[in-house]
Amino acid sequence: MPGQGSPNADIMFIGEGPGFNEDKQGVPFVGAAGQFLSTLLASIGLSRETVYITNMVKCRPPSNRDPLPEETAACAHYLDAQIAAIAPKIIVPLGRHALGRWFPNEPIGRLRARPRVFDGITLFPLYHPAAALHNGDLRSTIEDDFLKLGALLEDLGDVQQQPQAWAAFAPAPERAPAAVVEAPENPTTPTAPAQPSPGVPSEPDEPPAQQLNLF
Numbered sequence: 001m002p003g004q005g006s007p008n009a010d011i012m013f014i015g016e017g018p019g020f021n022e023d024k025q026g027v028p029f030v031g032a033a034g035q036f037l038s039t040l041l042a043s044i045g046l047s048r049e050t051v052y053i054t055n056m057v058k059c060r061p062p063s064n065r066d067p068l069p070e071e072t073a074a075c076a077h078y079l080d081a082q083i084a085a086i087a088p089k090i091i092v093p094l095g096r097h098a099l100g101r102w103f104p105n106e107p108i109g110r111l112r113a114r115p116r117v118f119d120g121i122t123l124f125p126l127y128h129p130a131a132a133l134h135n136g137d138l139r140s141t142i143e144d145d146f147l148k149l150g151a152l153l154e155d156l157g158d159v160q161q162q163p164q165a166w167a168a169f170a171p172a173p174e175r176a177p178a179a180v181v182e183a184p185e186n187p188t189t190p191t192a193p194a195q196p197s198p199g200v201p202s203e204p205d206e207p208p209a210q211q212l213n214l215f
């Protein structure tokens with residue numbers, strides 16, 4: 001399961017690995033964590049069609065266990081090729097496994113929601129959305145962290161974002177082409193009004209995003 005989204009995406013989200021349904025459907029983040037991810041994207045005016053979503057490992061580890069280091073290593077060149085092909089301005093590692101590609105020994109809790117520039121790409125690590133499913137207390141933290149990502153995009157003048165959706169917390173339709181973005185040292189706090197916790201919605205009724213099959 002390579003990934004899904006726009007080949008012109010400015011932002012790439014990298015999860016851990018496909019689960020049972022993702023592996024079957026060939027689409028990342030289709031389960032409850034994926035539905036929460038879609039809601040989080042909408043909260044900052046993004047959609048699956050305008051970002052690119054992929055995983056560290058491209059096949060489901062047996063019994064949904066964590067990927068082994070050798071599995072992550074075996075898939076690394078696929079991810080390298082995806083990053084090179086899409087050339088995102090911002091990479092969002094979701095959770096500790098994806099963070100480990102750049103910071104192998106750093107806890108996600110310490111590095112989350114802080115931009116760092118690597119080879120011209122801004123990394124903005126966030127908790128994995130599934131963390132909120134296991135620990136409800138993390139939900140509002142993850143929502144707040146996404147608002148910080150939205151504020152970073154606003155600061156960078158990224159036009160893939162829909163201001164109306166950002167304000168209204170609604171799914172975003174078509175987007176204009178992306179602008180090149182530069183990362184500031186410190187993102188500002190978002191100015192959008194506080195939004196009610198959306199909960200994990202049922203299957204979103206949206207057209208399938210353009211599939212970019214790199215492999």
Ligand code: URA
Nearest residue numbers: 015016017018028029
């Ligand atoms: N969790 C992930 O990390 N990736 C998926 O694609 C689905 C759930």
